[in-house]
Amino acid sequence: xxxxxxxxxxxxxxxxxxxxxxxxxxxxxxxxxxxxxxxxxxxxxxxxxxxxxxxxxxxxxxxxxxxxxxxxxxxxxxxxxxxxxxxxxxxxxxxxxxxxxxxxxxxxxxxxxxxxxxxxxxxxxxxxxxxxxxxxxxxxxxxxxxxxxxxxxxxxxxxxxxxxxxxxxxxxxxxxxxxxxxxxxxxxxxxxxxxxxxxxxxxxxxxxxxxxxxxxxxxxxxxxxxxxxxxxxxxxxxxxxxxxxxxxxxxxxxxxxxxxxxxxxxxxxxxxxxxxxxxxxxxxxxxxxxxxxxxxxxxxxxxxxxxxxxxxxxxxxxxxxxxxxxxxxxxxxxxxxxxxxxxxxxxxxxxxxxxxxxxxxxxxxxxxxxxxxxxxxxxxxxxxxxxxxxxxxxxxxxxxxxxxxxxxxxxxxxxxxxxxxxxxxxxxxxxxxxxxxxxxxxxxxxxxxxxxxxxxxxxxxxxxxxxxxxxxxxxxxxxxxxxxxxxxxxxxxxxxxxxxxxxxxxxxxxxxxxxxxxxxxxxxxxxxxxxxxxxxxxxxxxxxxxxxxxxxxxxxxxxxxxxxxxxxxxxxxxxxxxxxxxxxxxxxxxxxxxxxxxxxxxxxxxxxxxxxxxxxxxxxxxxxxxxxxxxxxxxxxxxxxxxxxxxxxxxxxxxxxxxxxxxxxxxxxxxxxxxxxxxxxxxxxxxxxxxxxxxxxxxxxxxxxxxxxxxxxxxxxxxxxxxxxxxxxxxxxxxxxxxxxxxxxxxxxxxxxxxxxxxxxxxxxxxxxxxxxxxxxxxxxxxxxxxxxxxxxxxxxxxxxxxxxxxxxxxxxxxxxxxxxxxxxxx
Numbered sequence: 094x095x096x097x098x099x100x101x102x103x104x105x106x107x108x109x110x111x112x113x114x115x116x117x118x119x120x121x122x123x124x125x126x127x128x129x130x131x132x133x134x135x136x137x138x139x140x141x142x143x144x145x146x147x148x149x150x151x152x153x154x155x156x157x158x159x160x161x162x163x164x165x166x167x168x169x170x171x172x173x174x175x176x177x178x179x180x181x182x183x184x185x186x187x188x189x190x191x192x193x194x195x196x197x198x199x200x201x202x203x204x205x206x207x208x209x210x211x212x213x214x215x216x217x218x219x220x221x222x223x224x225x226x227x228x229x230x231x232x233x234x235x236x237x238x239x240x241x242x243x244x245x246x247x248x249x250x251x252x253x254x255x256x257x258x259x260x261x262x263x264x265x266x267x268x269x270x271x272x273x274x275x276x277x278x279x280x281x282x283x284x285x286x287x288x289x290x291x292x293x294x295x296x297x298x299x300x301x302x303x304x305x306x307x308x309x310x311x312x313x314x315x316x317x318x319x320x321x322x323x324x325x326x327x328x329x330x331x332x333x334x335x336x337x338x339x340x341x342x343x344x345x346x347x348x349x350x351x352x353x354x355x356x357x358x359x360x361x362x363x364x365x366x367x368x369x370x371x372x373x374x375x376x377x378x379x380x381x382x383x384x385x386x387x388x389x390x391x392x393x394x395x396x397x398x399x400x401x402x403x404x405x406x407x408x409x410x411x412x413x414x415x416x417x418x419x420x421x422x423x424x425x426x427x428x429x430x431x432x433x434x435x436x437x438x439x440x441x442x443x444x445x446x447x448x449x450x451x452x453x454x455x456x457x458x459x460x461x462x463x464x465x466x467x468x469x470x471x472x473x474x475x476x477x478x479x480x481x482x483x484x485x486x487x488x489x490x491x492x493x494x495x496x497x498x499x500x501x502x503x504x505x506x507x508x509x510x511x512x513x514x515x516x517x518x519x520x521x522x523x524x525x526x527x528x529x530x531x532x533x534x535x536x537x538x539x540x541x542x543x544x545x546x547x548x549x550x551x552x553x554x555x556x557x558x559x560x561x562x563x564x565x566x567x568x569x570x571x572x573x574x575x576x577x578x579x580x581x582x583x584x585x586x587x588x589x590x591x592x593x594x595x596x597x598x599x600x601x602x603x604x605x606x607x608x609x610x611x612x613x614x615x616x617x618x619x620x621x622x623x624x625x626x627x628x629x630x631x632x633x634x635x636x637x638x639x640x641x642x643x644x645x646x647x648x649x650x651x652x653x654x655x656x657x658x659x660x661x662x663x664x665x666x667x668x669x670x671x672x673x674x675x676x677x678x679x680x681x682x683x684x685x686x687x688x689x690x691x692x693x694x695x696x697x698x699x700x701x702x703x704x705x706x707x708x709x710x711x712x713x714x715x716x717x718x719x720x721x722x723x724x725x726x727x728x729x730x731x732x733x734x735x736x737x738x739x740x741x742x743x744x745x746x747x748x749x750x751x752x753x754x755x756x757x758x759x760x761x762x763x764x765x766x767x768x769x770x771x772x773x774x775x776x777x778x779x780x781x782x783x784x785x786x787x788x789x790x791x792x793x794x795x796x797x798x799x800x801x802x803x804x805x806x807x808x809x810x811x812x813x814x815x816x817x818x819x820x821x822x823x824x825x826x827x828x829x830x831x832x833x834x835x836x837x838x839x840x841x842x843x844x845x846x847x848x849x850x851x852x853x854x855x856x857x858x859x860x861x862x863x864x865x866x867x868x869x870x871x872x873x874x875x876x877x878x879x880x881x882x883x884x885x886x887x888x889x890x891x892x893x894x895x896x897x898x899x900x901x902x903x904x905x906x907x908x909x910x911x912x913x914x915x916x917x918x919x920x
Contacts, residue, residue, distance in 0.1 A: 268470065309621065353395050472509070638653060673709075687742070719748050753770040869890050890903075
């Protein structure tokens with residue numbers, strides 16, 4: 094039977110390893126893929142696999158590295174520049190028969206030797222493997238164990254591909270040719286040893302070369318998502334979207350949960366969790382509804398629980414039954430069978446393609462029904478992700494019979510280490526609690542250790558728990574700097590994430606960070622492109638960039654968002670100080686906190702540990718001196734479009750550069766569809782001058798030829814002047830907005846053509862940090878404590894005391910420790 098799958102994406106085609114990389118015996122085979130990556134196979138009957146598997150798409154990772162083979166009567170040794178493999182064929186694949194030692198130093202205390210059978214204990218006191226991710230966070234309240242990742246303090250890890258099925262040329266799966274193992278003999282094994290030490294980025298690059306790259310996701314998915322398990326109607330959903338627009342809260346993805354389809358069905362048929370037929374009482378004109386969302390610049394996804402198959406009440410039932418040779422008049426159920434080609438072809442064509450033709454952009458695959466199929470070893474979740482991803486990128490017919498393709502996408506749970514090829518991830522139904530919030534930054538960042546970059550959490554928590562306005566606002570702040578920002582909640586009439594349903598302070602905080610997320614889409618999309626081409630995680634733990642600095646391993650909740658260091662606040666504020674505290678490690682260098690404009694110097698090579706104290710409306714977001722952050726300048730422009738208005742944040746103190754990457758949105762943009770705009774900053778502190786040069790390179794028509802650009806200079810003062818391409822332009826002092834951006838200067842460049850080159854020259858500029866007295870006043874003023882104690886403290890500040898004398902005097906004045914910690918941060 095012909096496969097129902099057409100590879101709509103330009104997936105890497107299977108490529109075997111080069112012959113010179115192989116060292117083999119009668120029942121074992123080693124393949125030196127790189128000097129730090131070795132495939133290790135064992136098979137009784139020599140049934141070695143060269144085909145692509147569910148995990149591995151290519152074993153040709155470039156020229157064969159130099160290596161030495163030493164053979165003796167009882168052993169085989171393979172020595173590369175970085176690894177020393179020892180195998181004793183008489184002992185086979187066992188702890189005494191197979192080992193690999195790193196030939197380079199690692200920072201771990203456990204040495205650099207792996208023996209066959211070594212397993213990571215996630216409960217170990219000193220974490221060696223840095224962790225990966227887990228299938229789902231359903232019902233999790235707080236931290237949970239995750240599966241091992243690729244990166245390790247010991248410098249090595251092993252991925253077991255032994256149970257993986259084979260992928261045929263038509264993208265369908267088939268079992269491996271397992272040998273008939275004799276009694277007492279080890280099973281066939283297919284292992285990949287990664288021995289990269291602390292070169293984590295190289296490990297991930299080669300992992301993607303082996304397993305396929307992270308796809309380039311549609312840029313609209315990087316904006317704000319609205320989702321709620323709620324019985325919306327066409328009218329109420331569109332009214333809500335219009336309310337968001339009126340509140341200047343931009344959303345780019347509309348999620349419609351369960352109740353888009355019929356759920357109240359005849360009990361004789363079953364329950365209503367699975368459905369493919371619009372509930373016309375709620376959505377009388379689906380095409381009109383979907384078109385209205387598209388007109389608002391939104392992509393649309395519908396929730397799908399496919400486990401119950403297709404039943405007689407569905408619009409898709411009759412054509413699906415006929416396609417499968419069944420008589421629709423019988424009304425017999427069509428069971429879900431994603432391992433069957435005929436069912437899968439009919440399932441896609443009649444249950445999904447008809448809805449996609451109405452305007453559904455992609456599917457939310459909500460699979461929770463176990464891991465069995467009629468193909469031994471095939472996980473139905475994996476197959477659903479695989480099938481829907483490929484099908485979403487198929488060739489389609491448009492108006493006038495013109496054919497077109499879309500950028501493939503799924504929205505589903507994590508299945509295995511190959512799941513990075515089928516984004517976006519859905520983390521499942523977490524409990525609404527501070528404990529859940531506290532775990533999610535680490536959980537999201539750590540998933541980058543297995544290359545799974547595009548997690549989508551239920552921002553605000555999904556179910557149970559308790560309403561807490563402060564917690565909700567902190568969760569939205571985290572969502573702003575998450576790979577995907579999807580607000581979601583369960584069916585409770587009280588549990589929903591519209592900001593206006595919260596207290597004034599929480600509402601304004603949520604509004605500010607939803608708007609900031611929209612502005613950050615161009616910046617994040619640049620990092621999405623880098624993830625696709627270079628394998629760098631847009632959101633990642635600090636040790637990806639600072640692997641030899643132990644401070645980068647100490648606080649698992651801080652992470653890098655692009656080049657920005659984010660320290661989410663996941664603890665409630667002290668009721669008296671009105672401040673929440675989080676500890677973070679800063680790498681060596683000069684850093685500026687964007688919401689406050691504060692400067693932090695970490696002079697030591699090992700960086701610096703700081704305790705940050707922040708009110709509800711702020712979260713520490715630090716940029717290195719010289720950073721240039723390019724975002725969208727207009728909240729009304731759709732997140733999926735290359736914006737005409739650009740906002741350029743310049744962080745003082747050093748030279749720097751940022752290259753904005755944009756493309757035409759095609760499934761696989763080639764060189765003729767990519768535009769790179771380079772923003773180069775030259776900073777001269779002594780002269781009080783700065784020069785920002787903007788030059789665009791790429792095809793015309795992909796981005797607006799003329800753009801409105803506004804430059805925001807952070808935390809500066811002086812009698813500054815500005816010139817754009819030699820012509821003087823006005824400067825405007827900008828007060829801190831109190832939420833996401835500190836004080837500074839704004840310069841409107843007007844309508845310019847970046848392709849022609851634009852130069853902004855600033856003179857008379859000096860960095861001007863807030864005075865200590867002003868900083869302390871802002872900390873003390875909202876504190877809920879006695880006025881006499883505040884007055885005594887202010888007297889100490891007014892005396893000009895600094896350093897230890899200031900803190901000692903404030904302690905003697907009666908300030909609590911939470912306020913002393915906040916003042917120590919700025920003193």
